[in-house]
Amino acid sequence: MVFGIGIGESNWSRDLMTQLVRMGEDGGRQVGYFGGGGSRNTSPIGQRVGSRNVSPSKQKVIKTKPRGFDEETMAKFAKTPNPDVQMEDDIWAMLPEDLLNEILAWVPPFMIFRLRSVCKRWNSILLDNGFLKFHSQVPSHGPCLLTFGKNSQNQTPQCSVFSLPLKQWYRIPFTFLPQWAISLVGSSGGLVCFSGFDGSSFKTLICNPLTQTCRILPTMHHNQQRQLTMIVDRKQKSFKIIAANDLYADQSLPIEVYDSKTNKWSLHQKMPAVNLCSSKMAFCESRLYLETLSPLGLMMYGLDTGYWEHIPAKFPRSLLDGYLIPGTKKQLFLVGRVGLYSTLQSMKIWELDHVKMMWVEVTRMPPRYFRALLRLSAERFECFGQNNLILFTSWNQGRGLLYDVDKKVWSWIVGCALQLYNSQVCFYEPRFDAPIY
Numbered sequence: 001m002v003f004g005i006g007i008g009e010s011n012w013s014r015d016l017m018t019q020l021v022r023m024g025e026d027g028g029r030q031v032g033y034f035g036g037g038g039s040r041n042t043s044p045i046g047q048r049v050g051s052r053n054v055s056p057s058k059q060k061v062i063k064t065k066p067r068g069f070d071e072e073t074m075a076k077f078a079k080t081p082n083p084d085v086q087m088e089d090d091i092w093a094m095l096p097e098d099l100l101n102e103i104l105a106w107v108p109p110f111m112i113f114r115l116r117s118v119c120k121r122w123n124s125i126l127l128d129n130g131f132l133k134f135h136s137q138v139p140s141h142g143p144c145l146l147t148f149g150k151n152s153q154n155q156t157p158q159c160s161v162f163s164l165p166l167k168q169w170y171r172i173p174f175t176f177l178p179q180w181a182i183s184l185v186g187s188s189g190g191l192v193c194f195s196g197f198d199g200s201s202f203k204t205l206i207c208n209p210l211t212q213t214c215r216i217l218p219t220m221h222h223n224q225q226r227q228l229t230m231i232v233d234r235k236q237k238s239f240k241i242i243a244a245n246d247l248y249a250d251q252s253l254p255i256e257v258y259d260s261k262t263n264k265w266s267l268h269q270k271m272p273a274v275n276l277c278s279s280k281m282a283f284c285e286s287r288l289y290l291e292t293l294s295p296l297g298l299m300m301y302g303l304d305t306g307y308w309e310h311i312p313a314k315f316p317r318s319l320l321d322g323y324l325i326p327g328t329k330k331q332l333f334l335v336g337r338v339g340l341y342s343t344l345q346s347m348k349i350w351e352l353d354h355v356k357m358m359w360v361e362v363t364r365m366p367p368r369y370f371r372a373l374l375r376l377s378a379e380r381f382e383c384f385g386q387n388n389l390i391l392f393t394s395w396n397q398g399r400g401l402l403y404d405v406d407k408k409v410w411s412w413i414v415g416c417a418l419q420l421y422n423s424q425v426c427f428y429e430p431r432f433d434a435p436i437y
Contacts, residue, residue: 097130105134108141109210109430110163110170126211126432136234136433141165143389145400145413146192146209146428148174148184159209161428162413176212178205184424189232190431191239195225204228204241204258206436209428215436217241220265222253229283236261237435242288242303244281255288255301260437269306271299282324284332289324313357316350325385327351327405334359335383335390337374346370349390349403362405369410373401386427393425400425
């Protein structure tokens with residue numbers, strides 16, 4: 001935690017404006033840990049800004065787009081203030097509380113930890129209901145990648161977050177987690193879900209990395225390793241955990257759903273015995289989709305209806321392995337390698353046509369990216385997505401390749417070799433107002 005440094009109340013408003021203006025100028029500065037910043041003068045995308053002495057009218061303004069700021073607003077915001085203008089402490093010290101909270105609510109979450117060192121008042125900002133109210137109303141900071149792993153020396157949990165809008169890595173302390181074997185399940189609405197064994201039984205826990213809070217959920221009816229997915233409803237301030245069958249389960253188990261409103265697990269219908277459920281599933285618009293074997297196909301469980309339904313959509317030919325990826329609203333994607341006689345040819349992305357009940361090819365990974373990501377045919381890769389963003393990671397190379405479905409753009413995640421190597425990864429939306437209860 002970062003504590004106040006005793007700055008007088010007469011200076012906190014001036015420091016606010018100074019900090020905000022500086023963030024407009026060098027908001028992309030590398031921050032290693034919460035509460036501390038690097039000293040290099042870099043632009044948000046890591047390029048050096050020239051030091052030529054040019055007039056302000058000819059000086060190039062680098063436009064960025066942090067939370068909710070349009071480009072025109074940001075361009076004006078990033079201009080260096082006139083050094084001749086004197087900011088009166090007595091005037092800025094009377095900044096209304098609501099206005100201050102609204103300003104801070106627009107600051108990227110990772111920058112809040114830097115601002116908390118300004119004064120005692122700001123150090124307790126995360127406990128201020130006024131700030132949390134404004135924070136819940138502003139747009140999302142944008143997608144981030146969260147990596148989780150263990151330190152090779154002392155086996156302590158390590159977590160890093162890559163902000164796609166800021167193009168920077170941040171380290172989050174995870175010492176608040178229980179000291180037992182856990183693995184990353186996924187993230188939704190600012191919460192992160194883990195599962196594992198505490199030495200005697202299977203456990204599921206929920207945490208908010210920004211507020212450093214954690215809670216262990218009640219035990220399921222069938223207490224064994226299950227495939228889990230999490231859904232957060234921000235409007236209702238609640239979340240659900242869905243537990244489905246595992247590929248190698250020795251018995252057919254019913255779906256179990258945890259509801260944070262009741263703090264209980266409820267039993268749902270079993271999957272039809274004629275199908276063997278695989279470990280790959282996706283949740284879209286109250287529907288849980290699962291790949292099946294015997295025969296190879298797709299099953300859908302309606303969380304609101306409580307019934308299973310077979311989706312008669314034949315999988316693409318020559319599909320070697322595939323992942324179900326949820327998109328926006330009802331969109332469902334299938335991502336997988338295609339090949340012939342164990343010779344890999346390409347990686348493709350399909351979208352399910354809900355009307356014709358067939359997989360429609362969306363795109364194919366360019367050969368140069370495919371060769372760089374998967375050098376060997378047997379090399380393992382992982383794939384997951386959120387909000388029409390799909391990330392590919394190669395298990396033993398530490399590479400991250402991002403595909404934007406809407407923009408149809410492929411791009412490498414910069415500086416991720418150490419963070420992605422032998423780590424569990426998921427998309428993450430940083431929010432202070434995501435409660436664990």
